Amino acid sequence: xxxxxxxxxxxxxxxxxxxxxxxxxxxxxxxxxxxxxxxxxxxxxxxxxxxxxxxxxxxxxxxxxxxxxxxxxxxxxxxxxxxxxxxxxxxxxxxxxxxxxxxxxxxxxxxxxxxxxxxxxxxx
Amino acid sequence: xxxxxxxxxxxxxxxxxxxxxxxxxxxxxxxxxxxxxxxxxxxxxxxxxxxxxxxxxxxxxxxxxxxxxxxxxxxxxxxxxxxxxxxxxxxxxxxxxxxxxxxxxxxxxxxxxxxxxxxxxxxxxxxxxxxxxxxxxxxxxxxxx
Numbered sequence: 001x002x003x004x005x006x007x008x009x010x011x012x013x014x015x016x017x018x019x020x021x022x023x024x025x026x027x028x029x030x031x032x033x034x035x036x037x038x039x040x041x042x043x044x045x046x047x048x049x050x051x052x053x054x055x056x057x058x059x060x061x062x063x064x065x066x067x068x069x070x071x072x073x074x075x076x077x078x079x080x081x082x083x084x085x086x087x088x089x090x091x092x093x094x095x096x097x098x099x100x101x102x103x104x105x106x107x108x109x110x111x112x113x114x115x116x117x118x119x120x121x122x123x124x
Numbered sequence: 125x126x127x128x129x130x131x132x133x134x135x136x137x138x139x140x141x142x143x144x145x146x147x148x149x150x151x152x153x154x155x156x157x158x159x160x161x162x163x164x165x166x167x168x169x170x171x172x173x174x175x176x177x178x179x180x181x182x183x184x185x186x187x188x189x190x191x192x193x194x195x196x197x198x199x200x201x202x203x204x205x206x207x208x209x210x211x212x213x214x215x216x217x218x219x220x221x222x223x224x225x226x227x228x229x230x231x232x233x234x235x236x237x238x239x240x241x242x243x244x245x246x247x248x249x250x251x252x253x254x255x256x257x258x259x260x261x262x263x264x265x266x267x268x269x
Contacts, residue, residue: 060189062189082149083149084150090185091183092182108178111182
């Protein structure tokens with residue numbers, strides 16, 4: 001009886017999980033708080049920032065000032081039978097420099113929560 | 125296991141087998157979460173600064189220079205897509221089609237929409253808010269049969 005039940009459950013599990021797929025991934029690493037805190041406003045230079053965070057994804061020029069823009073993305077995706085949902089969440093970090101190349105401001109703000117792992121494509 | 129539960133389990137498995145390779149598919153991709161009007165009620169043009177905005181909403185998705193100021197944008201994206209392969213069931217009735225490459229006879233019909241929701245905030249040269257506004261296009265995201 002126990003063998004029959006186990007067999008039935010195993011067959012049921014194998015049947016129900018076919019057509020299912022789940023994955024997660026990321027584009028670039030999360031920002032480390034200690035890296036951000038090691039950037040000194042009024043003292044760090046562009047080279048210091050590049051040494052800590054690496055080359056920026058983008059350099060923006062606003063009112064004769066440079067802004068280094070860093071970003072990363074996290075992806076979670078689920079597929080069950082014919083339903084599929086992929087959620088992506090991005091986080092951004094900006095470092096503002098004065099015209100003479102010294103860090104003026106670091107903008108990170110609150111980090112967005114990681115994306116939800118879902119497969120149901122309806123609703124919110 | 126009670127007979128009723130066992131019957132239900134078998135029924136669910138049978139349904140899963142029948143739906144495997146089902147010609148229907150609903151797919152959805154979302155990027156970031158919506159910022160709602162209530163979330164930005166703290167913004168007062170002429171008084172709120174970039175620091176205040178970032179503390180409450182996080183870092184924006186983009187910063188762009190405009191004449192006399194800067195525009196920052198927070199963006200949300202929602203894509204919904206539905207497809208139906210109307211010829212796939214043919215092989216159930218005409219097994220000979222199993223040996224024909226499916227590309228030669230399959231017809232897939234699909235439709236969907238991409239909706240964006242965006243908050244734009246413009247700052248003056250002192251990084252004080254000049255105006256903020258939402259761009260609402262989320263209704264465009266829907267499954268189209």
